[in-house]
């Protein structure tokens with residue numbers, strides 16, 4: 001028998017393209033179009049290369065403390081990792097071991113099924129309704145765990161705290177993960193519910209609203225018990241996941257609140273404006289509460305728009321996948337970038 005028959009084979013997640021050409025208008029991976037907070041630049045410039053000689057603090061205490069101070073959550077209820085992808089992957093490994101199927105929406109972040117496959121976790125996708133909404137009833141059956149983003153990706157739809165609480169309350173025997181990657185763009189967080197439900201894990205990232213996708217920081221809030229289990233798994237895998245610059249710069253970002261709030265507001269304002277422009281050009285879309293719009297044109301296919309925009313140096317995201325092949329996911333860029341985008345769309349559509 002070949003050694004290859006014992007290899008764990010997976011179909012990897014395909015991230016959006018990262019073109020090297022700086023002239024490209026990049027509206028394809030939901031990054032923030034504005035730079036990180038000025039406080040981050042200051043700390044970055046103050047970092048000494050000599051500090052890299054030593055191992056970083058394995059507890060990343062400074063980063064954890066900054067998150068604790070900002071959100072008023074005790075430090076022992078916070079976990080940090082290398083992007084929320086790391087936090088979520090480790091959560092799958094730690095919490096989804098019942099052998100029962102875990103549940104997530106059919107249209108959602110396309111990494112969930114990849115982690116399930118990687119860790120041999122059985123799963124069942126729950127179809128969103130015709131308006132791409134999550135149905136609470138679908139999550140009230142036997143399961144080995146539940147995960148969904150709120151707002152959902154790539155739809156941008158925000159579900160209510162009361163509906164999510166209904167799901168969490170109905171699933172006290174499994175861990176429910178709410179992936180709040182886009183919550184800072186106008187949504188209401190379910191964070192307050194962690195005091196009421198021991199089985200709820202709320203995951204966040206620095207990659208979108210904090211404009212720091214390049215530094216790779218994600219974090220999670222939960223009961224002391226959940227966090228302890230996650231932490232035990234982490235220390236059984238790699239003690240030093242958080243490197244020194246990440247710890248320092250992550251803490252600096254939390255400390256610069258005014259800038260953070262201003263950029264989030266700016267993105268929401270641009271989103272409001274672009275929704276009007278897209279509507280006028282014949283697009284329909286769910287009411288996004290994220291930093292992207294998931295839009296479908298009344299008569300031109302998403303595939304052809306995707307290609308035409310790409311030819312003009314504007315990258316958006318398109319999936320050839322059931323239910324969503326007619327849609328483009330358009331990240332909200334700066335006002336200048338979005339004006340160019342609308343102008344080129346007009347040209348392509350002949351309007």
Ligand SMILES: *Cc1c(COP(=O)(O)O)cnc(C)c1O
Pocket residue numbers: 030082083084085086109149153179181204205206207213217218
């Ligand atoms: C971007 C994104 C993530 C991953 O973010 P990182 O922190 O950069 O790993 C996780 N979940 C959803 C829904 C996302 O859109």
